[in-house]
Amino acid sequence: MTFIVHPPRGWRAHATAVCMGAALLLGACASPSSTPSASAVAGTSGLAMQAPTISVPPTSVGTWQELGYFQAPWLAGDAPVPVNGATALTRVAGLRRDDGHWLAIVVVQQAPGAVAECPAVNELHIAELGRPGNGCLRARVDADFDGWLKQQHSVLYQWLDGRGWTSRPRAWISTRVPDAAGGALESHVLVDTRLMEPTTRNNIDFLTGGQPAIAWVMRFAAATRAADGGVLQVPPFPFAPSLVAAPAVPEAAPPAASAPAKAEQVSPSPVVTPRPPAPAARSDRQ
Incomplete structure (x- = not known):
């Protein structure tokens, strides 16, 4: 097993390549290959073989949900695919916040008996793999910056977006390995970057802040x-x-007190003095 060690830097600040039976690029994409309590999120299928079930960790924010078992197209778009059409065995789970925002989407796909090589090396420093067939690991911190995910993994982007499972900001992590049946197994995670990075307050925080994310990806x-x-x-x-x-949710403001009614000035009615009765007619003039 060989590692390439770089000076510690935030995973936003530096693309780091690591070989541990896999190659990792943080902040870009591509890597080589030769030929490869938690509560369980269960699924059902009538197929003899299924993609692995997804077991999720406890969470203090949001709720994990099983999103289904599918036969879907191979979702990675940066390398040859092992299946034709929507035939890849696929399972999906998601972490959803109470207001509907998706914090994480996990996808795992399996193609029994079909080989899918890893992406070709693209401007990466890669250590020698310990042995052939270990697979590859890729990641990008801001998957949607400059339309990257939509361009590089358009099938994944459209497939998730069409089901309403898209939220931003999000990082993308994917690993592809050979399975025991001579086929391919690949997993993807699209995760809110705030679950992967600490709050940075100074240069030291910034330069070392990517280490927990790198450890998680491995x-x-x-x-x-x-x-x-x-x-x-x-x-x-x-x-x-x-x-x-x-x-x-902001508390409802108490109802505003109604403005006091404006007094209306009313002029007093004029006092009318009754006229005295007319004097009786004189009897000598009748």
Whole structure:
């Protein structure tokens, strides 16, 4: 096993390549290959073989939901695909905030008996793989910056967006490994970046803030390699800050006191003095 060690930098600030049976690029995309308590989120299928089930970690923000089991197109768009049409065995789970905002979407796909090579190396420093067939690991911090996800993984982008599972900001992590049946297993995570990065207050925080994210990505890659035919154990995200909580609903303001009625000035009615009765007619003039 070989590592390339760079000076610690935030995963936003530097593209880091790591080989641990996989290659990681943070902030860009591509990598090589040779030929590869949690509560369980269950699914059902009439197929003899299924994609791994997804087991999710506890969370203090939002609720994990099973989003279904599908036969779908192969969703990665940066390398050859092992299936034709919508035939890839696919399972999806999501972490949703109470206000409907998706904090994370996890997708796992399996193509039994069909080989899918990893993307070609693209301007990366890659250490030698310990042995062939270990697979590849890629990540991008801001997946939607400059339309990157839509351009590079348009099938994934459209497939999720068409089901209402799109929220931003989000990072993209994906790992592809060979399965025991000579096929391919690939997982994707689209996750709110605030679950992966700490709040930075100074240069030291910024330069070291990417280390928890790198550790999480490596754990997720290991979980994918171990999920063949079983369960994908999603590691707990490094952070669950209050920033990802739903905005507080402002309390209803007390009803405004009605303005006092404006007094209307009324002029008093004039006093009318009754006229005295007319004197009786004189009898000598009748």
